[in-house]
Amino acid sequence: MPIRTVMVVDDSATDRHILAEMLAGGGYVVIAVASAEEAQARVPAERPDAILMDIVMPGKNGFEATRELRASDATRGIPVIVCTSKSQPTDRIWALRQGARDVLVKPVQREQLLQAIARLG
Numbered sequence: 001m002p003i004r005t006v007m008v009v010d011d012s013a014t015d016r017h018i019l020a021e022m023l024a025g026g027g028y029v030v031i032a033v034a035s036a037e038e039a040q041a042r043v044p045a046e047r048p049d050a051i052l053m054d055i056v057m058p059g060k061n062g063f064e065a066t067r068e069l070r071a072s073d074a075t076r077g078i079p080v081i082v083c084t085s086k087s088q089p090t091d092r093i094w095a096l097r098q099g100a101r102d103v104l105v106k107p108v109q110r111e112q113l114l115q116a117i118a119r120l121g
Contacts, residue, residue, distance in 0.1 A: 003121040005029040007048035009039040009065070010083070011057040015106065019052060019083065019113070026114045036065035043075050050120050052113075055084040055095070063098050070099030079120045083108060 006028045010016045013034070020030040031046055033039045037060055039051065051069070055062035062082060069075045081102045082095040092103045102116050 003028070003049040003117055005031065005046075005048045005050075006117060007031040007033060007039060007043065007046065007051045009033050009036060009051060009057075009062065010054040011035060012054070015054070019108070022108075022110045022113050023052075023117070025110070026117070028117065036060040036062060040065060040068065043069065043078065048078060050117060051078055051080045052083050052117075053080050053100070055082060055086055055091070063094060066095070066100050067098040081116055081120070083113075 006023050008016055008019045008030055011034055016032045020032050023030050031048055033042060036057055053062040053066055066080045069080060079101040080099060081104060082100040083104045083106060085106045087105045095103045101120060104112060104116055
C-alpha cells in the first residue's frame, strides 16, 4: 500500500512544524497532533497510512502509544516510525519491540525521513 497520509505525533510545536514541512514537501498529506492521547483518539477516524511518533511526551509516551496501536485490531496495520531525541541503542531496541517499524533520531534530515517513509510503502 503506498503511503500518502502521515500522522506526526509530537508535543513540540516546532518539531511538528519541521517534520510536517519535510513531509509535505515530499508530497505527503500530514495530520499533526500534539500528544499520544490525541493520536489514539484520531487514528481510527483519520486512518493515516503511517505514523511518525515521538517518545518523550507528557502523559502517555510514544512507547506506550505504539504498543497500544499495534495491539488494536483497528490500528495494527498502520506502520509506526519512532522519531525521537533518545539515541541510545536500548531506546532503538525497545521502540522496535513495541512494534515500531523504524527509528529515526532527531534532528532528522529531510532525505532520511523521506527514505524511511518510502520504505514503508
